[in-house]
Amino acid sequence: MVRIPPYLKKGDLIGITCSSSKMELAAAEYAAEVIRGWGYRVHLGITVGTSFHNFSAPDELRLEELQDMLDDPEMKAIIFGRGGYGMVCIIDKLNLKKFRKHPKWLCGYSDITVLHSHIHERYGIPTIHSLMCSGITPETVEDEYVHSLEQILKGKNYSYHTPVHELNREGSASGLLVGGNLSMLANISGTKSQVKTKGKILLLEDIGEYRYNVDRMMYNLKRAGWLDELAGLVVGAFTDGKETQTPFGQSEYEIIHNLVKDYDYPVCFSFPIGHQPANYAVKLGMKHHLKVGEAKTVLKLQAD
DSSP, X not given: OOOOOOOOOTTOEEEEEOSSBOOOHHHHHHHHHHHXXXXXEEEEOTTTTOOBTTBSSOHHHHHHHHXXXXXXXTEEEEEESOOSSOHHHHGGGOXXXXXXXXXXXXXXXXXXXXXXXXXHHXXXXXXXXXXXXXXXXXXXXXXXXXXXXXXXXXXXXXXXXXXXXXXXXXXXXXXXXXXXXHHHXXXXXXXXXXXXXXXXXXXXXXXXXXXXXXXHHHHHHHHTTTTTTOSEEEEXXXXXXXXXXXXXXXXXXXXXXXXXXXXXXXXXXXXXXXXXXXXXXXXXXXXXXXXXXSSEEEEEEOOO
């Protein structure tokens, strides 16, 4: 049985931490004020607004703060400041004993995919793939994607629609939604954090990768069995793709399409999730229904 963290109510406490790369304090403070406007109390961690090379802080401090927030019974959710890099450095040192007994919502994407996948595979506790504090800005604060995070924390159901894409493979599927950032999934492939994907809907997105490397990472997933027995595949945004001096010859979507063409499950492309303003919040580790049709694609959370 899936152990679902409790949804939030007015006055609940949310923690903000930067467990990976650094974030400007002013940006985090703005996001914190927005979240307070939703009716919650907010605690800004000491890793917010600090820097240690590319990280927010040394491994030991980032680990200590995340551990404290995971263990704090008063804190009902953690929204990560940003992604970047660094979760893989501390994931194996986290003690999730208290978190398993009293789970809370963990919200983020990109580098946070490592934490999402680890928790799903080892404990089966749902988490939220969503924008982070870095995505809550004066330009985005009123949009539907920020609103989707607010609503999901309250336990609201959702059904997201997106136009058809020429590479889509039509069909319907139901299963637990898993995945996230392709680079992180390839990074944890073969580790104890790798997700078993049989019968599940896999989500993929990424940013700033050379196209040949996207091809290489997709071959990694295919050879490791990630793609073999999926219920469905949701391909989100692949932004800021790079080329070497000699172009690879395929777009990211064409690369993925080529590597899943021999399977028969539904596949949708250009779903509004990823490193872009259009980034819906979804519950990983919970059952969704995917319908890839002639007129639109629908990803719907099935009732708890």
